[in-house]
Amino acid sequence: VVHEAPWKINDAPRFPHRGLMIDTARHFETLASIKNMIDSLPYAKINVLHWHMVDTQSFPFESKLFPKLWNGAYSEFEKFTQEDIAAVVEYARMRGVRVIVEFDVPGHAGSWCKGYPEICPSTTCLQPLNVANNFTFQLYEGLLSECTGGKASHKDIPSGLFPDNFIHLGGDEVNTACWTSTPAVKSWLDAHGMTPDQGYAYFVKKVADVAISQGRRPIQWSEVFDHFKTELPKDVIVHIWKSVTNVTEVVADGYNVLLNVGYDAKSWYLDNLNVNWTAVYLNEPCEKVPDDLCPKILGGHGEMWGETVDTSDIAQTVYPRMAAIAERLWSPRSVVGNLTDARPRIKYFRCLLNRRGIAAAPVSNPNARSAPIGPGSCFQQRR
Numbered sequence: 001v002v003h004e005a006p007w008k009i010n011d012a013p014r015f016p017h018r019g020l021m022i023d024t025a026r027h028f029e030t031l032a033s034i035k036n037m038i039d040s041l042p043y044a045k046i047n048v049l050h051w052h053m054v055d056t057q058s059f060p061f062e063s064k065l066f067p068k069l070w071n072g073a074y075s076e077f078e079k080f081t082q083e084d085i086a087a088v089v090e091y092a093r094m095r096g097v098r099v100i101v102e103f104d105v106p107g108h109a110g111s112w113c114k115g116y117p118e119i120c121p122s123t124t125c126l127q128p129l130n131v132a133n134n135f136t137f138q139l140y141e142g143l144l145s146e147c148t149g150g151k152a153s154h155k156d157i158p159s160g161l162f163p164d165n166f167i168h169l170g171g172d173e174v175n176t177a178c179w180t181s182t183p184a185v186k187s188w189l190d191a192h193g194m195t196p197d198q199g200y201a202y203f204v205k206k207v208a209d210v211a212i213s214q215g216r217r218p219i220q221w222s223e224v225f226d227h228f229k230t231e232l233p234k235d236v237i238v239h240i241w242k243s244v245t246n247v248t249e250v251v252a253d254g255y256n257v258l259l260n261v262g263y264d265a266k267s268w269y270l271d272n273l274n275v276n277w278t279a280v281y282l283n284e285p286c287e288k289v290p291d292d293l294c295p296k297i298l299g300g301h302g303e304m305w306g307e308t309v310d311t312s313d314i315a316q317t318v319y320p321r322m323a324a325i326a327e328r329l330w331s332p333r334s335v336v337g338n339l340t341d342a343r344p345r346i347k348y349f350r351c352l353l354n355r356r357g358i359a360a361a362p363v364s365n366p367n368a369r370s371a372p373i374g375p376g377s378c379f380q381q382r383r
Contacts, residue, residue, distance in 0.1 A: 015285070017258060017299030018329040019048030019100075020322060022314070023306030025055030025111070028078035031088065033311040038092045040319065040358045044326035044349075049092055050168065050301055052102045053080075056110035056127065061085070061103075065142040068115030082146075085161050100219070101147055101162045104170025105129055105140060106203045121185050125178035131199045132188030141210045150214025166237065167211050171204045172221035201228045208236055219258065225250055237298065241269070248289050251296035259285050259300035268325055270318055271305040273368040277346060278339055281324035286333070299329050316369040319360035320350040351378040 022029060022037060038049060053061050059072030062081045073079045089099045106128030113120035113127075119136040120126045130136050144150070147167060149160030176196035179185045189199050204224050211218040212235050219237045222245040230253050232238075238250050241260045250257055260268045266283035267275055280302075286294040302318065302325045309317050323346055327336055336342070346363055353360040361369045362381045372381055 013045065013330045014332055015297065015299030015329045017048055018046050018326060019050050019258075019299070019301040020046055020318065021050035021052055021102075021301050021303040021305075023052040023055070023304060023309075024060055024080070025052065025058045026306030027310035028058070028060060028074060029306075029314065030311050031080075031084055033314060034088055035091055036315065036358070037318070038088070038095060038097055039356075040315070040322075040353065041097050042095050043353060043356065043358070044323050045330045046322070046326050047097055048299075048301070049097050049099045050102065050303075051099055052104070052168075052306075054103060054111060055108045059111040059114070063143055063146060065146060066116065066139055069112060069143075071115040072111030072113075082161060089162060098164045098166075099162055100164050100166045100168055102168030102170055102219075103140075103143060104168075104172065105207060106131065106200070107172065107174040108170060121178040121182040125182060127178060128174050128176060128200070128203070130185060131179065131203050132185045137206060137210070140207055144210055144214055144216075148211075148214040148216055150216075165215070165217055166219055167216040168219040168239070169204070169207050169211060170221060171224040172241070174200050174223065176200055197227065201231060204228070205232065208233055222261075225255065229253065239301075241303070247297070248293065251289065251293045255296070257297045259297060260303050268300060269303045269305065270321060270368070271303070271307060271309070273308075273317070274366075275321075276365060276368070277321045277324045277363060280321045281328060281339065281342055281346075282337060283325075283328065284333065284337065285328065300325070313369055315359040316361040319353055319358060320346055320363050321368060323349050323353075323360075347379065347381075354378060 020041060022034065041049065058074045059069050060079050062079065063069045064082065070079060092099045109129050110126040116139060117123060118133060119130050119139055121130050144167065147160065147162045176199065179189065179196050179199060189196060194202065204220060208218040208220065212233060217235050217237055219239050222238065222240045222242040225232065225238045226245055234254055237256045237258060239258045240247060243261050247257060266279045268280060268283060285297055285300055302322045304314065304318050350360045350363050362372050
């Protein structure tokens with residue numbers, strides 16, 4: 001029975017892009033775990049799953065064009081087939097969730113070398129990937145084509161495993177020391193009149209152009225803008241995680257932005273276990289950004305980096321803090337930010353998640369995912 005019907009509800013998100021990132025490279029996440037996280041996202045009005053697929057530690061993604069990339073997986077049991085991935089993307093779509101994949105280059109890519117050592121500077125200095133070898137870019141273009149359907153020629157590849165029009169290319173934390181210490185790479189840079197930093201610029205712009213040519217908008221991390229400013233194509237979306245990156249400068253230069261960072265340590269990095277929900281909630285995306293430029297901010301993500309999470313504890317590390325991020329990204333600026341008003345809502349929501357099978361931790365923890373300190377009702381936890 002719906003009492004006092006009909007009801008009319010007017011509601012709409014403040015930001016169109018509201019996401020959670022999961023990291024399946026530092027620790028593998030099972031398909032059941034990923035689907036459980038996807039189930040949770042509509043409950044919080046989160047509409048994007050950012051899938052940080054591979055990293056230095058492991059390469060769990062099946063490439064049919066470059067099958068030896070799978071050599072970088074942790075084990076035979078910690079891999080995703082293309083059928084697995086397609087099933088996850090469809091599962092998310094049916095719940096109103098977009099899936100954006102990330103293949104982070106040229107750094108964070110040491111696992112790629114196990115299958116194709118020629119795309120790395122040397123066997124002892126693995127990353128950044130080898131800017132001097134054309135095969136590096138051929139491989140990356142082919143790998144992206146498996147995700148986008150662009151220029152794919154392999155009969156077993158569906159027309160794009162990830163149909164979303166955004167694709168994340170990484171680009172962060174690049175230390176070019178491997179290039180300068182590897183004679184062949186250094187000779188290539190010298191022959192092309194490039195400093196190592198110019199080689200870095202060449203790399204990130206080249207892979208962005210590949211993504212654009214395949215019909216996707218590339219997302220790249222803060223450092224790419226910090227280094228190269230307006231040299232980047234305007235299609236690039238700048239994903240800001242560093243407090244030194246000037247958000248106002250980025251949007252004033254004509255770029256769209258996704259945010260994780262806040263001022264005064266109000267980070268949306270969920271692996272910072274000592275940052276509790278109140279700090280997360282007080283992270284205002286448009287703080288210090290002029291009102292007329294705020295629409296260039298598409299939204300933001302909670303980032304669940306995987307160093308200390310796996311299937312056993314990911315949900316209770318993500319929640320309930322992700323709910324505070326979700327409210328920030330959905331509700332008007334005028335109605336969020338009051339901790340006294342928000343506290344009963346997040347406590348109720350945490351209990352609702354538990355009833356729905358999502359293992360959200362108690363709200364008032366000194367550290368994320370801490371267990372309750374004693375018996376009691378979900379609604380009256382002392383933490």
